[in-house]
Amino acid sequence: MANRPPPPRTGSRAWYLLLLLPFIGLLWPPFYAKEHPRLAGFPFFYWYQFLWVLLGAGITALVYLLTTPRASRTPTADEAPDRQVGGGAP
Amino acid sequence: MNAVALSVFVFFFLLVTVLGFIAARWRQADLGHLNEWGLGGRSFGTVITWFLLGGDLYTAYTFIAVPALVFGVGALGFFALPYTIIVYPFVFLVMPRLWSVAHKHQYVTPADFVRGRYGSPSLSLAVALTGILATMPYIALQLVGIQVVLEAMGIGGTGTSTLERDLPLFIAFAILAAYTYQSGLRAPALIAFVKDTMIYITVLVAVIYIPSKLGGWGHVFDVAGQALPQKPMPGSLILQDKQFVAYSTLALGSALALFLYPHSITAVLSSGNRNVVRRNAAILPAYSFLLGLLALLGFMAIAAGIKPANNNQTIPLLFDRMFPDWFVGFCFAAIAIGALVPAAIMSIAAANLFTRNIYREYFRRDATPKEESDVARIVSLVVKLGALAFVLFLNTEYAINLQLLGGVWILQTLPPVILGLYTRWFHRGALLLGWAAGIATGTWMAWSASFKSVAPFTLFGLNTTVYPAVVALIVNLLVAVVATPLLAAAGVDRGTDETAKPDYEAQVGEPIGALAEGPGKR
Numbered sequence: 001m002a003n004r005p006p007p008p009r010t011g012s013r014a015w016y017l018l019l020l021l022p023f024i025g026l027l028w029p030p031f032y033a034k035e036h037p038r039l040a041g042f043p044f045f046y047w048y049q050f051l052w053v054l055l056g057a058g059i060t061a062l063v064y065l066l067t068t069p070r071a072s073r074t075p076t077a078d079e080a081p082d083r084q085v086g087g088g089a090p
Numbered sequence: 091m092n093a094v095a096l097s098v099f100v101f102f103f104l105l106v107t108v109l110g111f112i113a114a115r116w117r118q119a120d121l122g123h124l125n126e127w128g129l130g131g132r133s134f135g136t137v138i139t140w141f142l143l144g145g146d147l148y149t150a151y152t153f154i155a156v157p158a159l160v161f162g163v164g165a166l167g168f169f170a171l172p173y174t175i176i177v178y179p180f181v182f183l184v185m186p187r188l189w190s191v192a193h194k195h196q197y198v199t200p201a202d203f204v205r206g207r208y209g210s211p212s213l214s215l216a217v218a219l220t221g222i223l224a225t226m227p228y229i230a231l232q233l234v235g236i237q238v239v240l241e242a243m244g245i246g247g248t249g250t251s252t253l254e255r256d257l258p259l260f261i262a263f264a265i266l267a268a269y270t271y272q273s274g275l276r277a278p279a280l281i282a283f284v285k286d287t288m289i290y291i292t293v294l295v296a297v298i299y300i301p302s303k304l305g306g307w308g309h310v311f312d313v314a315g316q317a318l319p320q321k322p323m324p325g326s327l328i329l330q331d332k333q334f335v336a337y338s339t340l341a342l343g344s345a346l347a348l349f350l351y352p353h354s355i356t357a358v359l360s361s362g363n364r365n366v367v368r369r370n371a372a373i374l375p376a377y378s379f380l381l382g383l384l385a386l387l388g389f390m391a392i393a394a395g396i397k398p399a400n401n402n403q404t405i406p407l408l409f410d411r412m413f414p415d416w417f418v419g420f421c422f423a424a425i426a427i428g429a430l431v432p433a434a435i436m437s438i439a440a441a442n443l444f445t446r447n448i449y450r451e452y453f454r455r456d457a458t459p460k461e462e463s464d465v466a467r468i469v470s471l472v473v474k475l476g477a478l479a480f481v482l483f484l485n486t487e488y489a490i491n492l493q494l495l496g497g498v499w500i501l502q503t504l505p506p507v508i509l510g511l512y513t514r515w516f517h518r519g520a521l522l523l524g525w526a527a528g529i530a531t532g533t534w535m536a537w538s539a540s541f542k543s544v545a546p547f548t549l550f551g552l553n554t555t556v557y558p559a560v561v562a563l564i565v566n567l568l569v570a571v572v573a574t575p576l577l578a579a580a581g582v583d584r585g586t587d588e589t590a591k592p593d594y595e596a597q598v599g600e601p602i603g604a605l606a607e608g609p610g611k612r
Contacts, residue, residue: 026175026176026338027342033328034328040308042307049171060182
């Protein structure tokens with residue numbers, strides 16, 4: 001078994017710290033357990049958490065882009081990699 | 091029940107049945123290999139994995155129970171949203187490592203990994219048994235989900251004998267069992283496309299159409315805010331101070347537990363590439379958004395004046411009240427099909443665990459891949475029959491309580507499985523002791539709180555309520571940390587580690603270590 005070192009990464013591992021933000025934003029309910037200001041009828045408690053769905057996904061996508069080498073990012077390369085490698089049935 | 095709704099329901103049910111059987115030919119391979127039957131050949135790309143994981147994690151029971159909880163207690167029930175937000179950064183970090191090491195060593199289950207990492211059959215058995223026990227009641231709850239919509243349509247439930255009453259459920263389950271047996275993980279993967287599309291349509295239509303009929307979102311929240319405190323068990327529109335600890339421990343504990351469930355790990359390992367897993371962590375929150383909207387249907391039910399005999403009937407009754415018949419049939423079909431996907435994956439995951447970590451470990455060391463696949467197929471049937479018997483012969487309450495306990499139990503496998511992906515510092519014996527301590531603590535707490543999802547807890551003189559799983563995990567970790575140096579000092583064997591550091595970052599296409607035979611190569 002060849003124990004090759006992992007391929008070099010783009011960017012720094014420090015980007016992963018961004019992933020802590022959703023935990024900070026959501027696991028301390030005193031931040032957001034209030035009714036006002038309302039947005040489109042939604043109490044703050046609800047729209048704030050919906051906003052975090054978007055922020056959380058955005059942060060994860062950002063960290064993905066910052067930590068993934070461009071070469072391994074192409075989606076076509078992974079759609080059926082084992083089939084290509086193994087030469088199995090299509 | 092109205093014939094239009096019923097026909098629409100039956101049409102979609104038949105459609106997915108056909109898909110389930112056709113799935114055996116999809117991305118054709120030798121299904122007599124556990125890698126193919128139980129993991130879909132580890133070949134799924136980003137899109138299939140997105141549908142599969144979405145279909146797997148956001149179960150029919152979730153769609154019934156989350157709005158029912160919000161209907162019943164208000165804000166506290168909304169913990170499902172922070173839970174399904176914070177789970178993805180965690181998945182993004184942790185699951186690619188599990189994918190890589192599992193790919194490199196051809197692990198099929200989390201217990202396989204634990205076996206390889208710590209060289210410990212007993213720790214592996216503990217992880218496997220916890221997984222199977224936590225999964226069984228979860229499958230049973232999917233049946234409860236089907237039962238709820240069948241009842242709402244007035245089919246079943248009226249007969250005098252058990253057989254007559256539950257015949258439709260029995261038929262649905264027999265069909266599910268048959269195509270899972272035949273097609274393995276390919277069946278739920280294919281059906282997930284239909285299921286998820288239907289669920290998206292249902293929820294989006296519901297959250298646009300229903301509030302417009304009820305006088306707008308602002309009015310819905312206002313009515314809920316007035317009605318919730320008047321309930322016999324008062325709820326609230328905004329989270330109360332005394333619920334803060336419960337809310338955040340429920341969110342955190344559930345998030346950490348979700349990807350320890352065997353069915354989640356099965357879906358992760360079926361993806362073809364570690365970057366598929368990472369990409370999915372960024373796109374799966376679309377389902378969380380949907381779940382949040384769905385939770386709010388609970389408030390709409392309050393505003394619409396729905397009075398269910400049983401809270402689980404809230405959503406079916408709301409749909410029945412608000413929608414035209416054909417769309418009611420569509421929505422009910424979405425929920426019922428929503429039960430089939432996770433139930434299939436859960437039974438496959440439990441079957442994989444039994445086959446690899448009990449049958450192969452203790453009964454037939456030299457089982458061939460063909461034998462493994464045969465055993466797994468039969469076990470998937472047994473598991474489903476068990477779940478069916480559970481629902482037919484025992485009170486639904488037991489399944490709900492056990493599912494709650496299952497969540498507490500499965501979280502206790504975090505130290506060996508998740509921490510094990512980063513460090514070998516822990517002694518395998520200490521992890522086993524920690525696991526036992528965590529299971530005991532969590533079970534005792536849940537039991538003394540008579541299986542409510544949160545238990546009373548006093549910390550630094552502050553009386554509050556907390557999710558028992560989190561307290562149990564802390565006990566588990568403390569025991570493991572204390573026992574590790576003690577066992578090391580006593581000279582107890584640490585076991586051999588068959589994995590190496592680069593294995594955790596391995597990409598697809600790198601040489602496969604443990605088995606000469608890779609997936610797709612025959």
